[in-house]
Amino acid sequence: MGSKTHLSFGLLCACLALLVASLHGITTERFHHANKNKQHNNGTAGRRDQSKRISCDFFQGSWVYDDTYPLYDSSSCPFVEPEFDCQKHGRPDKLYLKYRWMPNACDLPRFNGKDFLERWRGKKIMFVGDSISQNQWESLACMLHASVPYARTSFTRSKTPWTLTFEDYGVSVLFYRSTYLVDIISGPRGRVLKLDSIEGGKEWLGYDVLIFNTWHWWTHTGKSQPWDYVQDGGQVLKDMDRLQAFSKGLTTWAKWINYNINPAATKVFFQGISPTHYRGSDWGEPTAGDCSKQTQPVSGSTYSGGPVPGQGIVKNVLSTISKPVYLLDITLLSQLRKDAHPSKYSGDHPGMDCSHWCLAGLPDTWNQILYAALFNKK
Structure with a gap:
């Protein structure tokens, strides 16, 4: 049991x-x-x-008032040329200095010049283009200088390229003037714009960052254009459709990028088309003849004047490049800033300037986006 x-x-x-x-x-x-x-x-x-x-799209958004702006005082920046120094040359209002770009879907990081210089220590950054590139170059020079005001610098502008070096960091920021990117050659018949030649590109090699721009001069005609003939392959013409010429010239640049750029060594940006404000009807004010007396941005996120004709050409040509090129698509956000031009408050630009931009001002935002894109800051 x-x-x-x-x-x-x-x-x-x-x-x-x-x-x-x-x-x-x-x-x-x-x-x-x-x-x-x-x-x-x-x-x-x-x-x-x-x-x-x-x-995240940095290029869709609106402008908001921000009392912490501007990012620097133009009177304390030794690199601002008279044509962009609006406060020095009598602009009476300051509201245009107080606007910050706010993208719809994310925050644009605030520019940190010391972080920029630390991260890019020992590197060389070159802006290549016309006076709009100069506008952005001077903006970046001032933004960096304001961040490290006591850093040792050296600056040479006796010939192209202009070179600003922050000696304590070994960072050089250069501006190389090239109105069309492609060449203008002087010969027996005069000055010839060669749409298929880019010999000047030899001067752009060996840099860590290249920021290109061209558009401003392609539509200039008569006495204001700096060439007498345009050469398209074997043809030398007195003139041609300017959008077609722009497309051909930009395509030559695109081929140069494909052939010469090593993405492991050089980051490439293209500064999108900078707009002008000479017709108030473009922003819904038919009685406004130009940017004169404009003190505030266009409200909202749309511009009634529509895109600039060259924008589509830029995007089409960039799509043919096999190497990575970042488009700083600044057209819309700049179109909204009818208030940000020097107008008559320019030291070197006669008449009404509704093409360039005051410093401090709009190009600082272009460089904020460059900073965010360069270091993948989201």
Whole structure:
């Protein structure tokens, strides 16, 4: 009897042990399954968040008042040329200095010049283009100088390129003037704009960052154009459709990028088309003849004047380049700033200047976006 009781008790213990093990296995499996789902969901959310950050569009948004602006005082910047120094040359209002660009889907990081210089220590950055490139170059020079006002600098502008070096960081910021990017050659018949020649490109090699721009002069005609003939392949013409010429010249530049740029060594940007404000009807004020007396941006995120004709050409040509080129698509956000031009408050530009931009001012935002894109700040 005692033997049977002992056997039954042992069998009961074994059954209980199997039941506990089974329950533990189920519980363990549920835990692992739940944890796996949690990891999967977190990974999906993480990828979604990362995708949102990567796809953030800095170029769609609106202008908002911000009393912490401007980012520097033009009177304290030794690199501002008279044509952009609106406060020095009598502009009476200052409201235009107080606007910050706010993208719709993300925050544009505030510019940190010391961080810029630390991250890009020992590097060389060159702006290549016309006076709009000069506008942006001077803006970046002032923004960096304001961030490290006591840093040692050297500056030469006796010939192209202009070179500003922040000696304590070994960072050089240069401006190389090239109105069309392609060449203008003087010969027996006069000055010839050569749409298929870019010999000047030899001067752009060996830099860590290149920021290109051209458009401003392609539509100039008569005495204001700096060439007498245009050469398209084997044809030398007195003139041609300017948008077609722009497309051909930009295509020559695109081929130069494909052939000469090593993306591992050089980052390439193209400064999008900078607009002008000579017709108030473009922003919904038909009685305004130009940018004179404009003191505030266009409200909202749309511009009634529509895109600039060259924008489509820029995007089409950039799409043919096999090397990575970042488009600083600044046209719309600049179109909204009818208030940001020197107008009559320019030291070197006669008449009404609704093409260039006051400093401090709009080009500072272009450089904020450059800063964000250069260092992948979202």
